[in-house]
Amino acid sequence: MGIGIILLTFDLKGQSISEFFKLVPTEYVDSMSVADRVKLMNNDTFYPKDNDDSCIEEYHLEYLDTERNFLRVESDYKTGQAAYGIIELRSFTKKNGNKILVVSNGAGIHQEFHTNEIVVFDYQKGKLQISRTASLPSHLDVNNFIKTNTPDSLKTEYLSFSGSYDLGIIDGIAQDVNGKTNSRPLPNITYKLYDQEMDWYNIDGSYLLGNTIEFIWNGDRFVRQKVTKKDK
Numbered sequence: 001m002g003i004g005i006i007l008l009t010f011d012l013k014g015q016s017i018s019e020f021f022k023l024v025p026t027e028y029v030d031s032m033s034v035a036d037r038v039k040l041m042n043n044d045t046f047y048p049k050d051n052d053d054s055c056i057e058e059y060h061l062e063y064l065d066t067e068r069n070f071l072r073v074e075s076d077y078k079t080g081q082a083a084y085g086i087i088e089l090r091s092f093t094k095k096n097g098n099k100i101l102v103v104s105n106g107a108g109i110h111q112e113f114h115t116n117e118i119v120v121f122d123y124q125k126g127k128l129q130i131s132r133t134a135s136l137p138s139h140l141d142v143n144n145f146i147k148t149n150t151p152d153s154l155k156t157e158y159l160s161f162s163g164s165y166d167l168g169i170i171d172g173i174a175q176d177v178n179g180k181t182n183s184r185p186l187p188n189i190t191y192k193l194y195d196q197e198m199d200w201y202n203i204d205g206s207y208l209l210g211n212t213i214e215f216i217w218n219g220d221r222f223v224r225q226k227v228t229k230k231d232k
Contacts, residue, residue: 015123017069020101021089023128028103028119029087030075032059040073055079063168068186070168083109088167090189091123095219099123100134102189104165111196115139115164120222134221136165140191140213145227150207157203163193188214189222192230 018041022034029037036046036059046059056078063072069092075085085107092100100122106115118136121128142158150158168186193211197203210227217223 015091015099016066017071017089017091018064018066020091020099020123021071023123024089024101024103024121025128028105028117029073030059030085030105053079055081065168065186068168070186072168083107086113088165090167090186092217093219094134100131101128102136102167104167106164108162108164111194112162113164113194114162115191118165136189136215136222137191139163140193142193144213145193145209145211147207147209154204154207157201158195158208161193161195161197163191166190166192188216188225190214 021029021037021041026032030048032040032046040046040059040061041064043061048057051057057075058078059073059075061071062074063070065071069090071089073087077083085105088104090102092102094100100120102118102120104115105117106113108114118138120131120134120136122131122134140163142155142161146155146158167189191213195205195208195211198205210229212228212230214225214228215222216225
């Protein structure tokens with residue numbers, strides 16, 4: 001996606017994650033209107049208008065943590081289809097006091113999940129615009145996680161692994177919709193390679209450097225860290 005400017009105006013009292021959710025351009029939140037998003041934040045289920053009897057998709061608010069500026073919406077199918085989707089938002093404060101907002105949108109089926117879109121917005125004076133200074137890679141392919149001398153045959157196996165961003169609940173510590181609080185800081189933004197297929201299909205994992213890359217916000221930009229190994 002090319003860099004463009006998208007401007008919407010709201011009175012963001014306190015710049016809460018709830019208000020930021022209303023401000024995100026519709027193309028990054030599955031075309032949900034502001035009214036649809038308000039409905040979700042009132043703990044109502046949202047059903048897209050194009051649903052029919054054979055395909056009923058439903059959206060619900062999974063996490064809303066206004067203290068640590070994190071929100072997560074999940075979608076799945078009431079009619080039994082295996083596909084699901086996740087939208088996450090998280091805001092950060094810049095050194096100059098202004099805010100940025102990270103939005104990710106992904107989809108999966110069964111054990112596979114991919115981030116389809118990740119975008120960083122600058123917020124100033126009630127407006128969002130795609131940031132020209134703070135960004136995250138749109139995708140990290142398997143070459144970021146393997147040794148340079150990996151045999152082509154194994155690289156082909158590793159290419160089947162899916163991967164996605166996690167903006168805040170990799171350790172399952174975000175506040176839930178029922179108001180359960182947790183004072184621990186959220187983890188850094190991470191990109192996770194889902195390497196559980198090694199166990200399923202007995203794939204040699206000795207050429208993998210790890211399965212997780214963290215991005216630490218330093219007040220100006222996201223600083224990429226070295227690949228590490230995290231538990232599945």
